[in-house]
Amino acid sequence: MIDIEIDGKKLQAKEGEMIIQVADEAGIVIPRYCYHKKLSIAANCRMCLVQVEKVPKPLPACATQVTPGMKVFTQSPVALAAQRAVMEFLLINHPLDCPICDQGGQCELQDLAVGFGNDTSFYHDGKRAVEDKDIGPLISTCMTRCIHCTRCVRFGEEVAGLRELGATGRGEHMEIGTYIEKSLRSEVAGNIIDLCPVGALLSKPFLFRGRAWELDSHESIAAHDCLGSNIYIHTRRNQVMRVVPQENESINETWLSDRDRFSYLGITQATDRITQPMIRQQGKLQAVSWQQALTHAVKGLQQVCSQHGAEAIGALTAPTCTTEEAYLLQKVMRGIGSHNIDHRLRQTDFSDQAYDPFHPGINFDLAALEKFDRMLLVGYNIHREQPLAGLRVRKAALNGAKIAAVSLLEHQYNFPLAEHKVVASNELIPLLAGIAKVLVNAQGEVSAQEQALLKAIDINAQHQELAALLQSGEHRCIVLGALALHHPQAAIIRSLTQLIARLANANYGCFTDGPNTAGAHIAGALPHRMASGAKVEKPGLTWQQMLAKPMKALLLMNVEPEHDVANSPAAMAAVQQAEQVIALTPYLTGALAEHADVVLPITPFAENMGTYVNVEGRWQSFRAAVLPQGDSRPAWKVLRVLGNLFELNGFGFESAPEVLAELREHLQQSDSDKQGQWYCPQTLDQHSDNLERVTECSIYAVDNVVRRSRPLQDSLTTTSS
Amino acid sequence: MELSAKARAEIDKWLTKYPPDQKQSALLPALHIMQDEIGYLPREAMDAVADHLGIPHIAVYEAATFYSMYHLHPVGKHKISLCTNVSCMLRGCDKIEKHLKQRLGINFGETTADGKFYLEEVECLAACRNAPMMQIDRTYHEDLTPEKVDKILDSLT
Ligand code: SF4
Ligand code: FES
Ligand code: FES
Numbered sequence: 001m002i003d004i005e006i007d008g009k010k011l012q013a014k015e016g017e018m019i020i021q022v023a024d025e026a027g028i029v030i031p032r033y034c035y036h037k038k039l040s041i042a043a044n045c046r047m048c049l050v051q052v053e054k055v056p057k058p059l060p061a062c063a064t065q066v067t068p069g070m071k072v073f074t075q076s077p078v079a080l081a082a083q084r085a086v087m088e089f090l091l092i093n094h095p096l097d098c099p100i101c102d103q104g105g106q107c108e109l110q111d112l113a114v115g116f117g118n119d120t121s122f123y124h125d126g127k128r129a130v131e132d133k134d135i136g137p138l139i140s141t142c143m144t145r146c147i148h149c150t151r152c153v154r155f156g157e158e159v160a161g162l163r164e165l166g167a168t169g170r171g172e173h174m175e176i177g178t179y180i181e182k183s184l185r186s187e188v189a190g191n192i193i194d195l196c197p198v199g200a201l202l203s204k205p206f207l208f209r210g211r212a213w214e215l216d217s218h219e220s221i222a223a224h225d226c227l228g229s230n231i232y233i234h235t236r237r238n239q240v241m242r243v244v245p246q247e248n249e250s251i252n253e254t255w256l257s258d259r260d261r262f263s264y265l266g267i268t269q270a271t272d273r274i275t276q277p278m279i280r281q282q283g284k285l286q287a288v289s290w291q292q293a294l295t296h297a298v299k300g301l302q303q304v305c306s307q308h309g310a311e312a313i314g315a316l317t318a319p320t321c322t323t324e325e326a327y328l329l330q331k332v333m334r335g336i337g338s339h340n341i342d343h344r345l346r347q348t349d350f351s352d353q354a355y356d357p358f359h360p361g362i363n364f365d366l367a368a369l370e371k372f373d374r375m376l377l378v379g380y381n382i383h384r385e386q387p388l389a390g391l392r393v394r395k396a397a398l399n400g401a402k403i404a405a406v407s408l409l410e411h412q413y414n415f416p417l418a419e420h421k422v423v424a425s426n427e428l429i430p431l432l433a434g435i436a437k438v439l440v441n442a443q444g445e446v447s448a449q450e451q452a453l454l455k456a457i458d459i460n461a462q463h464q465e466l467a468a469l470l471q472s473g474e475h476r477c478i479v480l481g482a483l484a485l486h487h488p489q490a491a492i493i494r495s496l497t498q499l500i501a502r503l504a505n506a507n508y509g510c511f512t513d514g515p516n517t518a519g520a521h522i523a524g525a526l527p528h529r530m531a532s533g534a535k536v537e538k539p540g541l542t543w544q545q546m547l548a549k550p551m552k553a554l555l556l557m558n559v560e561p562e563h564d565v566a567n568s569p570a571a572m573a574a575v576q577q578a579e580q581v582i583a584l585t586p587y588l589t590g591a592l593a594e595h596a597d598v599v600l601p602i603t604p605f606a607e608n609m610g611t612y613v614n615v616e617g618r619w620q621s622f623r624a625a626v627l628p629q630g631d632s633r634p635a636w637k638v639l640r641v642l643g644n645l646f647e648l649n650g651f652g653f654e655s656a657p658e659v660l661a662e663l664r665e666h667l668q669q670s671d672s673d674k675q676g677q678w679y680c681p682q683t684l685d686q687h688s689d690n691l692e693r694v695t696e697c698s699i700y701a702v703d704n705v706v707r708r709s710r711p712l713q714d715s716l717t718t719t720s721s
Numbered sequence: 722m723e724l725s726a727k728a729r730a731e732i733d734k735w736l737t738k739y740p741p742d743q744k745q746s747a748l749l750p751a752l753h754i755m756q757d758e759i760g761y762l763p764r765e766a767m768d769a770v771a772d773h774l775g776i777p778h779i780a781v782y783e784a785a786t787f788y789s790m791y792h793l794h795p796v797g798k799h800k801i802s803l804c805t806n807v808s809c810m811l812r813g814c815d816k817i818e819k820h821l822k823q824r825l826g827i828n829f830g831e832t833t834a835d836g837k838f839y840l841e842e843v844e845c846l847a848a849c850r851n852a853p854m855m856q857i858d859r860t861y862h863e864d865l866t867p868e869k870v871d872k873i874l875d876s877l878t
Pocket of ligand 2: 031032033034035042043044045046047048049060061062063
């Protein structure tokens with residue numbers, strides 16, 4: 001620690017820190033454009049000039065290291081004159097078109113011009129103009145406004161790992177752009193909108209829609225991946241206007257993925273949103289009151305119950321539901337007498353479900369992702385599944401971590417890989433088994449069971465290489481993504497990877513679907529577990545079994561049979577065959593319009609309140625940012641009324657927090673095993689040698705809201721060429 | 722576009738001069754090699770260089786647009802670079818300029834209809850001692866007079 005002084009304030013600074021960092025820490029304002037705490041130091045804007053004692057000329061605070069006894073003046077006449085001069089230079093070529101610029105009111109240039117600039121300029125010549133670039137459907141450009149701070153360029157190069165923007169030309173002719181016309185490919189590109197200190201890079205969907213000062217800001221949690229990024233939902237007159245990141249160093253840092261940023265358009269622009277309850281009468285869906293719709297639903301279900309028994313009813317929900325909704329759904333179902341409830345709709349192998357931990361997830365902090373020095377990614381298309389996790393792993397890679405990826409498809413990774421293996425679906429298990437065997441041989445400490453399992457495996461050089469990677473280093477981890485978890489033999493894959501993790505003394509994690517796989521597990525939206533992990537003596541049916549049977553009545557919550565289930569043909573057939581289909585959904589898809597008997601309009605994320613549990617097991621509650629559209633209602637309210645109409649006990653909840661409180665109470669009382677056990681497969685043999693279809697859920701197809709965001713969909717088509 | 726065997730060999734020679742993880746150091750010579758071969762730098766050539774050096778395409782575009790000696794569009798067979806900086810100006814480069822423009826029928830930044838000559842204006846080429854001067858391709862021509870310019874141009878095929 002060294003002592004320095006800024007504006008007469010005595011401060012302690014770490015060796016090697018820059019003046020601006022110490023000042024920021026102490027809350028002393030130094031104006032800046034190019035400096036950003038998450039980016040490298042470029043020192044090209046000179047806005048941060050300050051005076052330092054015994055130095056004849058002003059120095060850039062962002063690029064001047066502190067030295068013992070240094071005295072810095074940010075407000076001295078020298079500093080102020082320098083800042084003013086820089087401001088004047090920057091404005092020479094700036095159009096000053098604030099009245100028609102979206103950045104107005106939230107613009108760093110505007111703020112600093114007011115705070116540090118002159119009221120007039122000596123410059124009377126013509127200003128340069130720069131052509132705008134088309135960089136895709138998400139980001140709009142107005143390049144004449146650019147002040148060449150290069151934050152956007154550095155973001156691409158350093159953080160995203162996909163350098164698409166650059167500074168071409170020289171001097172007066174320098175321009176920020178892509179040189180050739182192209183859409184940005186990065187799945188986190190939207191962050192340059194926040195980074196750009198001026199109005200050069202703006203949100204295209206938000207363009208000319210509103211002013212910063214008209215917006216209300218609501219804290220919330222992003223609803224499209226298991227990280228649970230913190231966001232602000234900006235609204236105006238009960239309409240969602242845009243979504244921006246809320247800083248949370250331990251989850252999303254200052255960033256947000258494009259999916260979380262632009263998904264709200266799936267709420268505001270959807271064409272098939274429904275806001276009226278409907279029931280089928282004479283073969284047609286007719287709008288009715290909530291009262292009618294709910295009684296109709298209950299009557300229908302009761303009828304099925306009395307004719308075929310409660311086991312003929314099944315409930316499906318997606319991991320986008322809140323923990324409260326999942327809890328109430330299973331409470332209703334179990335109240336009627338059926339354990340047929342599932343939310344794991346993209347998984348296909350449940351043979352190890354009895355051994356599951358309390359909830360799937362990772363046994364380390366998200367922030368630790370950047371600290372590992374050895375990593376094995378299995379079937380994990382990280383940048384497309386959890387884009388911000390990709391940024392963390394990239395940091396690890398740049399710090400020298402050796403990372404190996406094994407998958408069934410060729411994924412693009414924006415960081416260097418030590419090993420990249422693409423194997424056929426039926427080669428994955430032998431590969432993992434081989435790695436495990438190398439580790440077993442090295443350690444020797446294994447049970448007879450494990451030994452027997454791996455007995456027939458022959459080790460080859462590939463196994464040795466990958467095992468060697470996990471035997472070196474200090475902090476190791478092995479993580480699984482969708483292609484591993486959705487694999488037809490995911491149970492064996494989990495079993496082997498857990499074994500590898502144990503033998504290699506590595507951390508272990510599964511990056512799960514949707515925002516709330518963990519919450520839905522804890523809430524008990526599972527056929528074999530009740531709330532807080534309590535075991536079900538005679539487990540109900542998994543979604544696969546429900547569809548295969550098929551159910552006489554289906555309760556669908558936030559599930560579109562066409563898109564949300566791994567086996568969509570089976571899902572379509574099941575809704576067609578069921579006598580009663582009750583759909584709680586914000587949108588009416590073709591299949592639901594054709595086959596649903598009761599449609600109950602529920603609210604998508606911004607209109608809903610609840611709790612998501614992220615992949616680390618972090619509970620994050622959020623409130624609604626806007627009121628429900630039309631007559632739609634949050635699903636937890638609908639389920640509460642359903643419970644009451646069924647005359648079930650314990651549905652007197654007044655609010656979502658009360659639901660959560662009840663779940664927490666269960667949790668406190670439960671003594672169920674939180675860890676889970678290791679599942680030992682009978683054999684490592686493959687089911688078949690038949691051709692297997694390996695498909696990924698596209699990044700912008702993961703849930704009903706994202707699928708309806710036009711700009712996100714368009715961004716896929718413009719970058720696919 | 723694929724690099725020609727010759728271009729690849731020449732670029733690889735440059736690459737041996739730099740550490741293996743600093744391949745982009747060879748970018749400027751690589752671009753010259755491509756320009757010598759093709760006459761200018763089409764985008765495909767820049768992409769090929771980027772891929773060969775393992776750097777982002779935009780990094781090559783940045784360098785190629787920064788330096789004025791790289792041409793991003795086709796130019797004439799011979800490149801005439803006339804210095805119009807102070808010393809040359811004092812020594813009468815405007816006369817040379819007029820003569821060149823008249824004889825070739827083009828302005829600065831243009832190529833003759835037959836594709837033989839490209840004319841450009843440059844800053845001091847450090848031959849002030851013998852101003853006025855011009856550079857044609859890789860050769861300096863100094864102490865210019867209109868007659869001398871004619872002779873030089875006539876001699877070029
Ligand atoms: S576009 Fe914005 S972020 Fe990028 S260099 Fe220009 S001012 Fe900076
Ligand atoms: S912030 Fe220091 S030079 Fe730009
Ligand atoms: S001024 Fe022309 S060569 Fe120097």
